[in-house]
Amino acid sequence: MSGEGLTVRDLRVTFDGFKAVDGVDLDIRPGDLRFLIGPNGAGKTTLVDAVTGLVKSAGSVRFGGEELLGKPVHRIARMGIGRTFQTATVFEELTVLQNLDIAAGAGRGPLTMLRRRKGVPEQVTKALETTGLTDLRDRPAGVLAHGQKQWLEIGMLLVQNVRLLLLDEPVAGMSHDEREATGELLRRVSEDHTVVVIEHDMDFMRSFARSVTVLHAGKVLSEGSVADVQADARVQEVYLGRASDPDPVPSTQAQEA
Numbered sequence: 001m002s003g004e005g006l007t008v009r010d011l012r013v014t015f016d017g018f019k020a021v022d023g024v025d026l027d028i029r030p031g032d033l034r035f036l037i038g039p040n041g042a043g044k045t046t047l048v049d050a051v052t053g054l055v056k057s058a059g060s061v062r063f064g065g066e067e068l069l070g071k072p073v074h075r076i077a078r079m080g081i082g083r084t085f086q087t088a089t090v091f092e093e094l095t096v097l098q099n100l101d102i103a104a105g106a107g108r109g110p111l112t113m114l115r116r117r118k119g120v121p122e123q124v125t126k127a128l129e130t131t132g133l134t135d136l137r138d139r140p141a142g143v144l145a146h147g148q149k150q151w152l153e154i155g156m157l158l159v160q161n162v163r164l165l166l167l168d169e170p171v172a173g174m175s176h177d178e179r180e181a182t183g184e185l186l187r188r189v190s191e192d193h194t195v196v197v198i199e200h201d202m203d204f205m206r207s208f209a210r211s212v213t214v215l216h217a218g219k220v221l222s223e224g225s226v227a228d229v230q231a232d233a234r235v236q237e238v239y240l241g242r243a244s245d246p247d248p249v250p251s252t253q254a255q256e257a
């Protein structure tokens with residue numbers, strides 16, 4: 001595996017005195033497919049915001065040995081760190097291929113962009129294959145199914161030569177088949193990238209996580225394999241419930257309740 005690992009030490013994010021992330025340590029090895037789970041408000045998204053430079057934080061976040069904290073968002077992105085948000089952000093009017101082509105050209109000069117348009121760049125072809133979107137390459141992104149838009153967004157990270165992918169609830173709103181396909185896609189991607197997934201879907205986590213961190217009230221409550229965290233009494237108490245209980249309420253429903 002050629003990816004690089006993420007090392008987080010004593011990460012802290014405070015909003016007006018409220019500790020949203022409160023001394024988090026993480027060691028995510030290269031090629032991991034790490035799931036970050038935890039109740040609403042546990043600090044999962046804020047942690048990813050801190051890693052990507054979107055919120056001010058204290059502590060240390062190192063990727064491939066280089067410190068990220070204190071660097072502006074665009075510098076962190078250029079270091080090979082990419083993220084998706086809960087809502088896919090693709091250019092709906094443009095084709096799948098154009099979306100990937102633009103993403104591949106991000107940060108490059110106009111001359112390089114012109115040269116690239118003579119043919120389909122190799123990394124775009126590869127991203128189409130990896131995401132299973134080759135047959136849809138000439139369709140406008142706006143007509144894609146919800147799941148396919150999420151896969152395109154992952155493809156747009158891949159063509160930017162991202163080495164660490166941070167994905168926020170990638171299967172929210174997906175059908176069962178789309179979830180399975182997304183899990184398989186993440187497995188393929190994690191063969192040569194480090195992948196961190198924020199997720200509320202416990203079935204999806206059980207099927208595809210290689211390792212799991214449970215956050216609660218801004219702190220790491222538990223960490224290990226799926227079996228480890230499921231067996232942890234503290235996790236059962238605050239989040240997973242007893243084996244006989246239904247899965248925790250998905251975030252969107254919880255917010256509506």
Ligand SMILES: Nc1ncnc2c1ncn2[C@@H]1O[C@H](COP(=O)(O)OP(=O)(O)OP(=O)(O)O)[C@@H](O)[C@H]1O
Pocket residue numbers: 015020038039040041042043044045046047251
């Ligand atoms: N910009 C902000 N200003 C003030 N408080 C914030 C801000 N962003 C997040 N918070 C608070 O920080 C805490 C952690 O929020 P965060 O979104 O990271 O949780 P989460 O674990 O991702 O939750 P969810 O699963 O609901 O997405 C919450 O109490 C939230 O209200």
